[in-house]
Amino acid sequence: MTDPLPAESLIAAVDAGHSAQTRFLAEFVAIPSRRFAEGPAQDFIADALRARGYDVDDWRLDLADLEPLPGFGPIEVKGAGDFSGARSVVGTHRPRGPVKGRSLILQGHLDVVPEGPVEMWSTPPYTPEIRDGWMHGRGAGDMKAGTVAALFALDAIHAAGYEPAARVHFQSVIEEEATGLGALSTLQRGYRADLCVIPEPSNLSVNRAQIGVVWFKLRVRGRPTHVATAGEGSNAITAAFHLVEALQELEADWNARAAQDPVYGDVPHPLNLNVGKIAGGDWASSVPAWCDIDCRMGLLPGWSLEACKAEIVARIDAASRDHAFLSNNPPDVIWNGFQAEGYVLGADAQPGLDTLHAALRDVQGGDAPLPEHKMTALTDTRFYGLYYGIPAFCFGPHAQNIHGFDERVDLDSVARVTRVLALLIARWCGLNRLEG
């Protein structure tokens, strides 16, 4: 930066846009962008990017392009057409004036996790409602508010009479909640930058580290009998329970191992097994012949994904060998989503973190250290940092109940994040004053 940073005018421009930003967010949250149904939400973002003059790339994902890439997670589709409409949208800013700074990717995912039984929500999940300064709705926190903050941070720079003096890719992706294939597709497509910032909800803190995650389905099948002789039969549901118990032992063992980890040693129980979904049997009075359980398990950064998967399979095999039914009907373990390694920020992230820290001080004053945390979940940052040499971290607003009922985001935190992102962009990319 050779020019002095117009911090006050950028902050003023962000604040001037706050009401419009909140209305835009509400419109975005109202679109139920569940998996395999993200199309209208991607249209919403693509339209917004086009209206702002970005160079918009809007393409369909092709699994054949992605499968060879590191970090690929398999898609389990119910119908052949489920994934055929999957799209990524990238709006690119290339400076009209001289390139003075470093390039930047700002990425948001718009896929949301299922809302669950609607009756457990205080207000309907896709009817965003503001109460006590919080906007409620599925995806409001995770992570539509962050995506919109990035978009309006860029708007504020323009409204203040500037443009980023380096390339900026505003990337809207899907599949963050299941495989990460949306983020991976932007890298496959060739988008690169010197830094990637993802405004996932983080309560204005940076994720120094994140865990890896694998998804798998336990598929139990066996021959049932009449319920009158259930004792002779093979109950696929209770057999599946037996496998879950074996995985709970694995979870305990892995967390004991994690207590010795240099990064995660101070995080209590960082690795969580989640038995997230179950379906089995057809009839109360028929011994069930089938049961499927969808599981999620965490692993630490630096742990080999392949070794962890082999350990999961070994535990399932051992639990099956000592079980009358499973020993004759070994279950399948199907890897059907995240195949994600953990990720810890390296030294190459320091310039980006320093810039974020400076932007945070621009907005909040003081000289507190940059707040940071270690996540017990994962984000799309891993693809950038692990496989493409692009340092990537998250910094976003304050949200609650993500993946739960009454998910909500603190709108005041959204305003603060938007200010910080505007300053981060200005500091990282530099600014060109726009000619009237």
Place this chain on the structure above:
Amino acid sequence: MTDPLPAESLIAAVDAGHSAQTRFLAEFVAIPSRRFAEGPAQDFIADALRARGYDVDDWRLDLADLEPLPGFGPIEVKGAGDFSGARSVVGTHRPRGPVKGRSLILQGHLDVVPEGPVEMWSTPPYTPEIRDGWMHGRGAGDMKAGTVAALFALDAIHAAGYEPAARVHFQSVIEEEATGLGALSTLQRGYRADLCVIPEPSNLSVNRAQIGVVWFKLRVRGRPTHVATAGEGSNAITAAFHLVEALQELEADWNARAAQDPVYGDVPHPLNLNVGKIAGGDWASSVPAWCDIDCRMGLLPGWSLEACKAEIVARIDAASRDHAFLSNNPPDVIWNGFQAEGYVLGADAQPGLDTLHAALRDVQGGDAPLPEHKMTALTDTRFYGLYYGIPAFCFGPHAQNIHGFDERVDLDSVARVTRVLALLIARWCGLNRLEG
């Protein structure tokens, strides 16, 4: 019986009809008469009864008529219209000649349990196939072969030149596999007789006793959290597992009690808990907020249904009190199907049993005692015997894998049962020779 019994000509007439009977059975098995979709199968039987000249009563069930009656089991319907097409069909024979014998109900149910994953069948479940003398198909054994045997036993009497010399109700019912409301509806409608015989698959043996059964759904609901903090959250699926463990303890306790029972003391493990169906959660990486488990539990004859249900609820309550999540989110226990007491044949059944025994000797010769057994499942006989003073028992062909894959019925046993039923009808009702 004043006339000598024309046993040989009746048996010859049965055997002459065997090929037609097998073809008729295959057509019947080919109709997938699953719950709430029994209409075409009832049409098939009603048409067959009309073609034979029976007086056919074909009516829709009205739950309001049935709810006040003893033994009623609640219907859990997914859609409001599920039960609206439920029908019973009764074809009545009233003798043209003098009434000389005792009246008889012959009843079959045509509802079948779900076939489960089709790929686990050797041949498609509704494409009946005969291999090595067995007809394979869902419902072939339970109990379409028995129903058809009764129909063709009556046909053989006519083909031999006779009619039953007493009233015979041929009753085709539904819901035997879930509530018994079809059988109950015939009693509500007013059908009565001196004996009821149900040709359920029994390998030519009589069920001296049958257990009671209750169905219930455990409905677990609770607030989930992000999977990153699954430890804090409340996993409805694993909470449901905890409840199943409590029910397994109840099952063990009840079977210990059953070992002292005067009727069932010699039957190993007569009372089976079946966890028949489970569904919970929406997403591998969301802590599940809900889980439903459909259970079936047996109870002994003479045990109070209400006391058993209270004991189930007490066990669920106790298991919930010691569980962090369930104590704050007590599960619901929903009684949603069988509410059936056990039934043991009384002295009033002896004339019917003696007649069956005589018919069996007519067909098979010898002087072996009437084969009998104690069931660890239930049949519709309970409604007749317990609540309407009509002795009722089952006697039917040899079937395997009922409620399982590759269900099948031994066609030779079907032929033998048809002969015995023809002789049973002749002996119980008496015969009038038909005028040419």
